[in-house]
Amino acid sequence: MTDLYLASQSPRRRELLGQLGVQFEPLALSVPEERGAEEPPAQYVERLALEKARAGLARLGKLRLPAAPVLGSDTIGVCLGKVLEKPLGRDHALTMWRLMSGREHQVMTAVAVCSPEREAVCRVTTTVWFRALDEREMEAYWASGEPRDKAGGYGIQGLGGVWVDRIEGSYSAVVGLPMAQTAELLNQFQVPWWGHPAGVPKGERP
Numbered sequence: 677m678t679d680l681y682l683a684s685q686s687p688r689r690r691e692l693l694g695q696l697g698v699q700f701e702p703l704a705l706s707v708p709e710e711r712g713a714e715e716p717p718a719q720y721v722e723r724l725a726l727e728k729a730r731a732g733l734a735r736l737g738k739l740r741l742p743a744a745p746v747l748g749s750d751t752i753g754v755c756l757g758k759v760l761e762k763p764l765g766r767d768h769a770l771t772m773w774r775l776m777s778g779r780e781h782q783v784m785t786a787v788a789v790c791s792p793e794r795e796a797v798c799r800v801t802t803t804v805w806f807r808a809l810d811e812r813e814m815e816a817y818w819a820s821g822e823p824r825d826k827a828g829g830y831g832i833q834g835l836g837g838v839w840v841d842r843i844e845g846s847y848s849a850v851v852g853l854p855m856a857q858t859a860e861l862l863n864q865f866q867v868p869w870w871g872h873p874a875g876v877p878k879g880e881r882p
Contacts, residue, residue, distance in 0.1 A: 680867050681741075683707075683732030683748040688833070688852040693747075696859060697870030703732045703746070709761065717754045717784060722797050724750035725786035733790045745791040745865045751852055753828030755781035760828040766818050769829040773817075776828070778808040783828065785849040789861045796864055800854040802845030804832070809839060 680700040682693060693700055707728050711720045728748030736743065753760030755775050763769035775781075780803050788797040822836065823829040830836030832843075832850045848855040862869050 678742060678744050680744055680862070681732055681736065681746045683728040683746050686749075686852055688831075689749055692848055692851065692853040692855060692858075696855065696862070698862065698867065700747075703735055705731050705735060707731050709750070711759060717752060717759050718799060718801075720759070721750050721752050721784045721786040722788070722799050724748075725788040726790070726795065726797050729788040729790040729795065733792070743792070745789050745867055747858075747861075748788045748790070749785065749853055751783065751785040751827040751849075753781050753783050755779070762825055762827060763823055763829040769818055769823055770811075770814055772829050773809055773814050776806045776809075778806060780805045781828070783845075783850045785846075785852065785854055787854065787858050787861060789865050789867075791865060794865075796861055798854075798857045798861060800846050800849040800857055802843055802847075802849050804843045804850060805841040806839050807841045 677699055678701045680698050682689060682700050682702045683705050685702055685704060690702060705728060709724055725748045728750065729746045732746035732748060736746065758775065760772050763772065783802045783804055784799060786797060786799040788795060817823060817835060820835055822831050822834050830839060832840055843850065846854045859869060859871065863872055868874060
């Protein structure tokens with residue numbers, strides 16, 4: 677029984693949804709991640725999350741899959757006004773890391789849930805402080821292969837965690853899915869998770 681579809685192939689989001697105890701199935705989708713001219717970062721990440729969820733909902737109809745809400749999510753970094761996404765290659769990754777070295781940056785993760793009847797989106801912003809980085813460790817990190825599919829080019833839950841001096845906000849949002857806010861969205865759509873096995877919002881429970 678599928679209670680939710682995940683419009684993402686991200687192993688990190690799959691793991692976090694699994695921690696919530698949600699019965700879900702991933703959907704393979706290709707949604708262009710292109711920021712509009714002068715589009716604010718917060719608006720951009722929310723739009724991408726919604727577009728992914730909407731694309732997933734449309735795919736359900738085409739494949740005639742059982743109906744259920746679709747969750748889409750996107751994560752970006754922002755440092756000194758620059759949007760940091762997945763690195764395009766080694767040089768791009770090194771440029772991002774030099775920018776973040778020894779200073780703070782923001783990680784924005786948006787989560788959207790769509791059903792045929794309604795849609796909702798939320799955004800969580802976490803501030804992350806990097807310690808000062810040297811060229812040798814940046815080269816070694818790129819060689820590890822870990823940064824290639826991650827916003828900002830690092831994984832806080834992996835080898836990249838050694839660069840993080842401290843954070844202010846949601847750790848799980850930096851990984852890829854803010855757990856508390858995602859649970860609240862699931863409640864709105866009556867999607868069961870371990871804390872609400874019947875999928876009933878807290879305010880409506882007897």
